[in-house]
Amino acid sequence: MSVLVVVVALVVAVATYLTWLALRLDRLAARVADARGGLVAQLVARAAAAGDLAERCALDDLAASARRARAVYPPLLAGAALDGGVELVENALSRSLRSAEVAAAGQRFPAELHAVDSGAARVALARQFHNDAVRDLRALSGRRLIRVLHLSGRRPAPGYFEIDDALPVRDDAAAAHGEPFDHGEPFDHGDRPGLAS
């Protein structure tokens, strides 16, 4: 009798533990999915801002990079993987945004340049959120017990998204625009790189 009680208690404990692990995996998968959605949204926003600036200032190289980036978004928004192909076009866009022509054009169109820099700063943040989530999920699903019992199910492990998103260094004139000196409106979004909503 007492053996039966012990066995039942053990089974319940193990089942509870496994359920809890599965719940954590689900929660992490949801976090990765949200972070991925956020990252794609920021990539789309950055490319849109880059396209605007390119059009305003007739920057062919930037226009081409922005166009190539925009071509990959429909499949991404439909759920395609953030793979090496996406990383390539986003890297090319990052490089175009750091070019001297863009900096020069920004002198004439500070608002457009600012939108681009804001977008780039948010891409860097969104990418950090995404990769942090991916790392946490991979750490948990890599545990032996979880692999042996296939607790992750058929979900493929998500990949990190690695691009060069270093922010361009702007000189004083452009930077001055980025610093909010107005005391008037307490929450005037869009006045600083990385803060525009």
Next chain:
Amino acid sequence: MKIGLACPYTWDVPGGVQVHVRDLAETLIAAGHEVSVITPVDDERTLPAYAVDAGRALPVRYNGSVARLLMGPVSAARVRRWLREHDFDVLHAHEPSAPSIGLLACMLADGPIVATFHTANPRSRFLVAAQGALQPSFEKLRARIAVSEAARRTLVEHLGADAILIPNGVAVDGFADAQPLPGYGDGRPTVVFLGRIDEPRKGLDVLLAAMPALLARIPDARLLVAGPGDAAGLRARLEPDLRTRVDLVGLVSDADKPRVFASGQAYCAPNTGQESFGIVLLEAMAAGTPVVASDIDAFRRVLDDGRAGRLFDVGDPGRLAAVLAEVLTDPEAAAELVRRGRGVVETYDWRTIAERIVDIYQMVSGDRQVSVAAS
């Protein structure tokens, strides 16, 4: 947005984290957000309308000081009810590495959670011992914020996770347009010191040693010293001809602090020890007083490498006297320091800081709201 802030430490006991949570909550409310704070508190009557009582915290000896912590079933029930009643767009837990309400909220909630780490603690025994137990809660954090480079490093070293650096905000509004204290503001060149007078790290001795050289250059200069400590003992140690040039006004109230800065043509921070952050420097800059400070990392960072305030070699009275004399006798250079100082202060203004935090809320919140976790 609907924002829930979980504060780990007793609301009515003075502390940096509590001040941070209060200022953040009030700035967010002023900006039109819906904010609720849950916090331990000793006397419930001290809670503002936006805060909810999580119970009384237990004092625990930890890390050389007494921390007041709270993790019991009563608090858990209160946090659960708080989460259920509010449907937050985002939950912002403070210091979830301490066993208190911040961590409890992370354990009990599900959805968009952001955490701010305040403490720099290179060898946190609790963090090391509890890492495995904390992981299930920490893996819910969609964004981590650290208030200082040191706090960020602590996080990287103990948890292998990076964080976004967003400094503490400074409530700068009260500092602009302050009136000088009675007897000051008459145009006589005045240097201001603020801090404990008998704590060597604060460096008052360096400043006193610089006074003779300063008086040789500017004979009518004087020094205003505001801060607690043994004033009689200090006065006895002063050279007789310095005694009439050094005013010891003792501890000043928070309300009078802006007036102290407004009483001087220069604010001097001669600290000899490492400081983690130069809040007093920012307050002086907000008051429009030129800053002269020791060349230590934290001050150099706040003073924009010497552009927004003058730096001098740590513990060197000769250099300090020379730099002070330049600031006191060159009104144009002083005005330029003040102008740049105001620009720096702007980036630490709570409104700017809160804007950056809201930006993170928006990036992580998505369309899910915060809910009570299934387990």
